[in-house]
Amino acid sequence: MGTRVAYPIQIKEMAIQMKQEDISVKKIMEELGIKNKTQIETWWRWYRNGENHRLAQPVGKQYSYGKGPEELSTEVQLKNENKFLKMQIEVPKKVQRVGKEVEPEVFVTLVKEMRGKLTITELCRLFGISRASYYRWIQRKDLGKLTALEESVRHLCFLHKFRYGYRKITALINQKYKVNKNTVQKIMQKYHWNCRVKMKKCSKVGQPYRVVENKLNRQFSSEAPLKKLVTDITYLPFGQKQLYLSSIMDLYNGEIVAYTIGEKQDTAFVLDTLNQLPETADCLLHSDQGSVYTSFDYQNKIKTKGITMSMSRKGTPSDNACIESFHASLKSETFYLDGLTNEPTSIVIETVKEYITYYNEDRIQQKLGYQSPIDYRKSAA
Structure with a gap:
């Protein structure tokens, strides 16, 4: 030895x-x-x-x-703690974004500037970043060397929290200047900026069983607003108590025209959503065969409003695919994307409300010519 x-x-x-x-x-x-x-x-x-x-x-x-x-001695401990608390006040002023949203280029530059004042471990702790992430960032050869187009793609991907694929990002860039979608796709793949929601799933085929006539029959297009509507309920198991979302979508432009968030999915819950529609809504409303939709009170209200009812076949959620897709997008692009699993009830409710506003006013859709639902309705009018 x-x-x-x-x-x-x-x-x-x-x-x-x-x-x-x-x-x-x-x-x-x-x-x-x-x-x-x-x-x-x-x-x-x-x-x-x-x-x-x-x-x-x-x-x-x-x-x-x-x-x-x-x-260490008490005096040294206090001196070190003082130093760290001082940096907690001063250091964040050097960057505009902190926590989960701090960008690699900004953080790597900050570490260089603070060398000799704070250790890498202290800076990582201050901004909630793992040291492994920092050392992975400094190994990136592309760091800080983005072209103008790459910077545009990066900005849009971060702005929409990686909810958009390359086609939608291309459509947004093409509003200012022309670029090929394949070029945008290669950039997003190169820097791992791909859409991070909606993993592909195999559809489950159930045995069809007709109880109420399916008048919609998967004709998910409409030539005028408020003529074809679809509705459904989804779970919101992301807070400290179970919540439910009842929503109604207009198939004309995919806009959410009514919604209710509640703690109990009873008939009163879905009636609250239904009551948000205009009294003269002469339209077709499609739902599944849930007990709340087949209840006497709900059917009576449907009749009062002059609405024609349509229902999916049993065990066939694809008959109501549009509203199912919206609920999947809501969860994927907020709670799953941001890792929200046990939030206060107020945060869950606010997250859903903010997303529905974003979905209606800002989120572009390919089938609408890369416009948001409200923009599409206004332009058509």
Whole structure:
């Protein structure tokens, strides 16, 4: 077994400083007389992890020397805490976006600017970023070298939270200047900016069984507003209590014309949504065969409003595909995308309301000529 060498703390600090200046490990070993490169790697790891106290660790200590910062004097602990709290106030001013939305280019630049003031570990902790993410970012050769077109694509992908595929991104860019959709697709694939929602699923085929006549018969297009409507209920299991969403969509432009969020999916719940329609709504309303839709009160209200009812076949959700697709988009593009799984009830409700507003007013659709539902209705009028 080889003899272990004890290096002075000054040598360790000089090795770390040279490593910061991107000097090769081989040259550091030659200049400082260090025999094993793993020594330098170990010191560098301690430095990155904010464990500078371990530089004074005696030879042969295989455990976390001194248990870390808590072994420091009270005065030193307070000084370090003061320093970190001060940086929590000053550092965020250097960037416009923090937390999950901080961009790689901004954070990598910030780390360079704060070298010597804060460790990488402290900065990562401050912005809620893992160190693994930071080291992955600095290895990217493309960092900070985007062309004008790439920057446009990046901006739109981030703006819409990766809800759009390359066709919609191309349509938005083409509003200003022409670009081929294949070019946009290659850019999104290169930088991993692809749409992150709606994983492909195999449809389940159920045995059709007709109880109420299906008058819609999957004719999901309409020539005028408020002539063909579809409705459904979906679960919202993302908060501290179970919530439900009842919504009605106009097949003319895919606009959500009425919706209700509640804690109980009873007849009163769906009637609240139905009552938001105009009293003179002479239209076809399609739903599934849920008990709330077949109830006496609901059917009586349908008759009062002069609405014709249509129902899907049993076990065939594809008969109501449009509203099913909307509910899937709502969940995929908000709760699943942002990782919201146990939020306060108020946050769940606000998230749904904000998304429906976004869906109606801003979210473009290919079938509408890359316009939002409301823009399409206005342009047609």
